[in-house]
Structure formats: structure tokens, C-alpha cells
Amino acid sequence: MPAQTKYLSDKTNRFLKISAGVVGGYFLSICFHLIIGLIITNKSILVMTSAYSAFLLWVAFLVFAFLIRKGKHVWLIYSISILILSFIIYLLK
């Protein structure tokens, strides 16, 4: 049985969610990793771990993007989070 359409979003929302999940999710995942990398002293541990953890976190953000009702809210949450995390990176550096 295919999924019931009443739960699915329209074209605009779908586009917003996918773009936020793929682009925003990527930057969010990278920002998280960079912050940990800036805190710990042995940076190579973080870089090597990110080889697998960065993708898993990125996928998690993509899944999460679909579960929020409105596409613009996803973009709002993700862009604000990216801004805050980038600011933390700037402070730590």
C-alpha cells in the first residue's frame, strides 16, 4: 500500500524541506563536528570520526526536516541554528 496522501505536504513545502534537509542539514552536521574539533586537543580524532558520523548526523537532519509540518519552519530552525553554531565556531577559533 502506498503512503496515505493526506499526511504528505504540497510541492512548495516538499521543495523547502528537501533543500533545507540536504543543504542546511549538511552545514548543521559540519558545524557540530567543527565545534567538537575546536574544543578537543587531538583534532585528528574528530576528523577521522567525522568520516562516518558526519553522514549519519546529516541523514538524521534530513529525516527530521520531513517530520516538521511546514517547510519554511525547517529553514527557519536550521538557518538560525547554523548562525548560532557558526558564531560559537567564530568565538572558539
Add this chain to the structure above:
Amino acid sequence: MKLKSLSKRSYNILFHTHTVSGIVISFALFIIFFAGSFSLFKDEIYTWENPEARFEIPKEIDFPQILDAVEKEYPSVDLNKEFTLSYPTKKYPFVYFYGKSEENEGIYAGVHPISYEITDHDKAKTTVAETIYELHYFDQIPTLGLYLSGFVAFFFLFATITGICIHWKNILAKFSDFSTKGKLKQVWTKSHTVLGVIGIPFQIIYATTGAVFGLLNLLLLPSALVLFDGKTEPIFENIEPEHSIVLNEEAKEMDYSGKILPILNSVQNEYKDFEVRKINLHHYKKEDGFITVTLDDHEGIVGDGNITKSLKTEEVLTSIIPYEKEYSQAVYNSIIKLHFANYGGFFLKIIYFILAIMTCVVISSGVLIWQKARQNNRYTEAQQVFHKKVTKSYLTITSSLLPAIAILFLANKFVPFTLEGRTFIVNSIFFGGWLLLSLLAYFEKQEKIFSNRLMLTAIFALLIPIANGIITGDWIWTAFSKGLIFVASVDLFWIFLFGVILLILKLKRTK
């Protein structure tokens, strides 16, 4: 036992994303997995495809003489820059040279360890396994192909994770839900979930490691920019510590050609259970030159390492000892080993092969149930036609790949080995054959496409060992008695496949 299920809304949303992402990547993902399953045996196929590689490797390899031959063939080669020499093996009996010219252009060549004959990488006489391997990450499309395969791997990870989510409630029961009762549609649905659930660890390993190889730059660039002031070298110095050694460009000229073998022997004596995989040299002709020996036991996931010794004093400069690595030294090479299955031995490769084929079945059954579930009046006529067209295209392209690979093996034997530019002809026959078989399938009934392709493959599969026997003289039994186990194994594989296909066709007829 049942686990907590998702809410109705979440379930339907994730179900839909699983379906759509799956359909979008299905074509590419099938090709990646199918070509990948053959690529697992890339090295093992080599002696089969190249009759000139069927010789006994000498006990001692004269590396200085090999380097002399390289210098004679490529006068512009700069042996003071880093270069690599692979150690010949039963699978690939040549020494593979990789170095740089004075203008920093890459030089790649195979060198015969007895006759010192050089074959430039671009003039290779045979590329059967290489072609399948390159298809595996779409290397035929320059630059973009690798990224494309990386993104397909990423969305495959997404489809796997959402697949786990939607089957979460009954995931324990789905492990053993084998049954071939009911309509064909139900069989497809069951095989999709059961094989999908069994393959989860394998699929997550491949989705993640595949994404790493395809999208490595996306990962490394931010880290390099923020953590290492824009340099990527520190990231790799961790795995190849010899790159952190500072070289003195003003160092005196030196001749260390006599040192390579004694150093190699001393390393080999110290690490008796390990095979030398390759050696790397820096400043080969200068006083501060050093040699890096890469070891591997091909068993443990951290069973590789490298020892760097000074050419002058023979003392150890840097080292990564197998099984004594730190976490950060082990991760990247473990990822490579997990992906290429070069640990755990030959039997593990076979398990990998079966799991990869199983994943292909999961992808195909996914496409089939997608179409069958949409064959009702909830969808307009035009939509249903579209679903049918997509499914048929998918079936024509994917099921034609196996006979096309068989054609590639045959073409490798039938195009004369001495012919100039033969690899281009062989590859054209492969891709042309694939295209032709796909086009022909478009005019066949959908139910017939798969079995017709299997039947074709069975015929080719039987011809392959015969062609190899007639043209190279190494029939299965002669190859075995000569100790060419890999040549014989490839022939045996095709005969085995012939048997399997007959069995499948028979089962299908009784169904």
C-alpha cells in the same frame, strides 16, 4: 514481539520519503551494487584477463633495475619526488610504478619483474575488471561521476534509515519472514523487507563508506579550513606519518639503489606474518632519502601498517605498527578495508558478494512493488503509464547488465591481444552490448525481460571458459595444474553461474 511504532503521520511521511528516494536512486544504485559485487574480485580477475600475466614471480624483485627501466622509458621522471612501487602478487604479478615527472605530471606504469618491459597505464592491454570497477563509481563521467555516486550513497543511507523506521514495529519478526506463498506481488514485498532487514548492517556500512569516498572533499574542506588553517596535509599525516618528515632540498646527491632490498628484507624478517604491499620512496637519490614499507596481513581490520626507515642509517623514522594503532590512525584504513573487503580472507569476499547481490534484489523488488501498488484507480491512466514506463526502463537497463558483463569477458578473449588500442574496442563492445540489450528488451514483454537476459547470460557463461581455453590454452584443468588458481576460478565461477541460472529458470517455470 512488537516494538513501539511510529505515529500514523510520521509513518506515512517516512514511508513516502523511503519510496521516492528509493525510486530516484534505484537505477544508479543497482549499477553501483552490481558492478561493485564484481569489483570485489578485481584483483583476482586480472590474471584471467591478461594471459601475459600468467608467470611465476621471481623470489627476489630487483627494484633498482625496475627504476632504471622506468627512467629509460620516462626520461622526465623525477625519482626524488615521492613514488610508489607495488609488490607483485599472485593476482597482479607486475610491479606497479606510480610517480611524478619534473613537471609534476603523474606517471603510472606496470613493470614486468623479469623482462622489465613497461606498459603505460594509458596503453594497458586489458581493462575488464578495471572497466567494471570504474563503472561502479561512474568514473566514465569525468569528475562529476564520483560525486554522483557519493550522493547516491548518501541517499541510499537515507533510504536505509527511513526503511528501518517504517518497519521498526515488526522488525524482529521480519528477520525470518521467509515464505514464497501468495501472489507474486506478496513474494516481492516479503523479499524486499526480509532481505532488506537481514542486510541492514551491510547496507549501512556500504552507504556510509561509499559516501565517504564520493564526498570526501565535502567532509575534509571545512575541517581543513577551520581546524588546520586551510591545509589538508595534517589530516593525512596521521595515517602516513612519513609525510611529516621535512626534506632538505639542498641535500647531497646519493646512490641508495643497493639499500632497498636489505631494508625490505629486514622489515620482512621482523614482521613475518605480514605481506609487503608496496614501498614508497622520498628523495631516493639524495642523502636524506627514506623508504616506507606498507605491510598488511589481509586478515584483521587493523592488520595493516607502515614502517619508514632512513636510507642512509636504516633506522626507523616513523611507524604505524599493525594491531598497535591508535584510533585516529585506524579509522580511515578500516573504512577502506570494510568497503573493499580486503580483510578476513577470500571467504569473506564471497559473503560480501552474496550480500551485494541480495541488495540488488532488494532494490529491484522495491521498484516492482512500487509499480504494482500503484496499479489501481487511485491513479490516473497517465500516471499508471508513467509508472509502467519507469519500471520497464529499470528492468531493461539493470537486467541487461549481467549479460553485458559476460559479453565484456568474451570480448576480452575475442579481440586479439596484440591489436593496438584493443581496450577501447573491448569497452565499446561492452557498453554497446549493454545498450543494444536494453533497447531490445524494451520490445519484450515485461515478465519475459529478466528470464530472457538470464538465458542469454547462461549461454555466454558457458562460452567464457571455452573461449579462454581455446585462445590462451589455459583450460580449467591446465590452469589448475600450472598453479594459476585465479584463472581457473574465474572460469569455474561462470560455469557455477550457468548452473545457478538453470536452477532459477526451472524454479520460475514451476511457479
